[in-house]
Amino acid sequence: MCLFPQVPLEEGEIRIYVLLIERQPWHINDIGIPHPTYFHPRSDDDIISWQLKILTSPRRSLLSFAGAARPDQPDNIRSILISQCNSAGDEVCRFLNCSSGACDQPEPVIELFMESEFCLQPPGDSPTRKSVFDSLLSGCIPVFFCPFTAYYQYPWHLSPDHGKYSVFIDQEEVRQRKLNVAERLMKISTREREDIRSFIVYELLPGLLYGHPHSKLEKFQDAFSVAMNNLLEGVNRME
Template sequence: MKGKDHFLVAGRITWDFRRLSEEETDWGNKILFLPAAKNMSMLVVESSPWNANDFGIPYPTYFHPAKDSEVFEWQERMRSLERKWLFSFAGAPRPDNPKSIRGQIIDQCRNSKVGKLLECDFRESKCHAPSSIMQMFQGSLFCLQPQGDSYTRRSAFDSMLAGWIPVFFHPGSAYTQYTWHLPKNYTTYSVFIPEDDIRKRNVSIKERLLQIPPEQVKVMRENVINLIPGLIYADPRSELETLKDAFDVSVQAIIDKVTRLRKNMIEGRTEYDNFLEENSWKYALLEEGQREAGGHVWDPFFSKPKPGEDSSSDSNGGTTISADAAKNSWKSEQRDKTQ
């Protein structure tokens, strides 16, 4: 199948494997640009919206159960917890990134009596202690999940593990990434507030969240808790009996993908009409039977800059170019090592 039935798993974001330059001294490598890798599937914790040979899988969390009963007990505990905060945020500002909305999110948390903030500076920080993070997550209804150094954050999965309803500000942070593990209808388990609502209109997060009826919040929280089994990685020394963890879901999705490809090759047809790789993020969002990706409400978030145009020109902050994302990821990792 010319490599189409092969896959690799990498515990890093896709941008680390998409170095744009030919300079060996630059961060990352070019494996996902190589002809031999074009037909293969790479499973990464963050995929590219514009390429078809990588797929997003959940970041590992702190919880690796050995048996089904441990998962059920955890879910029941998350259901019974009292949530005294309306919303919370754990993270650091990005003063060197003028497009980041983290500063405004931090200000809203500080100035709200129903908001909780766990500041993560680059010195000694409670953010490096799992107990501090999970304690805050377990005491909140909503978690604020702006972009990290790239589109995604591990924090999103830690918070859902705690039964927290995630609030995303860019569709690339979850909705176009983890389509094997999260429902297509994102309103069933999360809240979406476009970045420009915060950046340009200074929308009150508190007021936006308070508009959601309590009964709807209860349903959304239960939906998040029900998603937990498919977002965690079970202890590899054991095997869950009735539940499918993130590993099971990912491998089954790859098997299904290869099965479809083989069937299409035998029948001499393609899976999609007029396939455009630069629109890759759209295809996993298509409904059953759809064969062509047209215009989408999220197009502005993923508009790539034209030749000679500055990557920061996108008002939605959607063009996190691979070189910048990889370098930011690398800087963040080095900060962790110097704690």
């Protein structure tokens, strides 16, 4: 998606902003915007009801991973994470194998994430994942292994204080088998998890959703409004 505001920089020049679901962080005019999820609220009440639902959802598993291995990518850590998850048992970690088509519909993924404290978000074929936004939508704390998955992608929609909404584990530690991810996450207290989840639900969630085309949101800004307001603010600063 491209927007071309006719903003003169110098004589004969214009600035081009490009809105993408995966940006190149070194391209200063690329702006990352959230992947669309399946939930498109029609009203403020829809958002409030969803916030309450995910805050009260029982978290039966410590962590989960919805994805597939990348056997053709030897440096990819997914196979290690899947092995650790399967070894831990369902009460600790649940794995949804997307290679079999189990993730083609949103229900199994959202159900899994709503029952999990943490959701593993390793890179796949590219750094970003739609699953990041499915996990945030579900109140499941994303665990990142590469900063390009989210931290350098969505400055308008995610907090610059990454620890408020996520956990970071360096993928090199996983690749070199220096740690067990489940054991690392067990050390995060229940109070810390609740604080992170509350921040996701109340501070981030509304701005990550795309409202229904006929929505009437008054209290909240959806992802589109956040992007447009930031874009216009940037244009106004250059005038």
